Amino acid sequence: MSTDFYNISIVPFSAIIVKICRAYTDTQEDFEDHYQEVCLQIWKSRNSFKGQSEWSTWVYRLSLNVNMTLLKKRINDKKSASSDHIASDITEEPQAFADESLDQLYRAIRQLSEVDRAVILLYLEEKSYQEIADIIGTNPNNIGVRIKRIKERLKKILDGKIN
Incomplete structure (x- = not known):
């Protein structure tokens, strides 16, 4: 990956890439792996960008797809590993980032x-x-309702009403 491509096509969108990767990872190590994979896939897929949307929209979509794919892979890996070993009933999620x-x-x-x-x-x-x-x-008509429901669910999670 050339420095020019990275500076022009990835750096301006790094904040959203970081946010998406943080939302799909539990640890700093996983976060770094996801971020690196998104950057690699942006570079590998750059020629498939057809210009039918904004570059930023394409980066969002690609970032989400990469993170969802890696999450599914991680879940499947954990399932196969847990079938080989007896899992502990207590699972403490590590703190991944400095701001609590x-x-x-x-x-x-x-x-x-x-x-x-x-x-x-x-x-x-x-x-x-x-x-x-x-x-x-x-469909954009569904987004407003979906956001309202998501906010309600997040509030319940943060208030400790949902595990």
């Missing part, structure tokens, strides 16, 4: 479904309902 309140929010977001994670992250990025719908591939 931010870490708590990301832990709550990680409890959402993959699509709901994507929606709330895009909402937090102040994307319009139309932009969110374009990125996740759905």
Whole structure:
């Protein structure tokens, strides 16, 4: 990957890549792996960008797809590993980031479904309902209702009413 490509095509979007990767990872090591994989896939897929959307929209979608794929792989790996070993009943999630309140929010977001994670992250990025719908591939009319439900679920999670 050339430095020019990285500086022009990835660095300006690194904040959203970071947020998406944080929402789909539990540890700093996983976060770094996800971030690196997103950057690699952006570089590998750059020629498939057709210009039918903004570059930023394409980066969002690619970042979400990479993170969802890696999450599914990690879950499948854990399932196969747990079938080989007896898992402990106590699972303490490590703190992945220095800011405790931010870490708590990301832990709550990680409890959402993959699509709901994507929606709330895009909402937090102040994307319009139309932009969110374009990125996740759905109807913009459903986004408002979905965001309201996600906020209610996050509030319950953060208040300790849902595990």
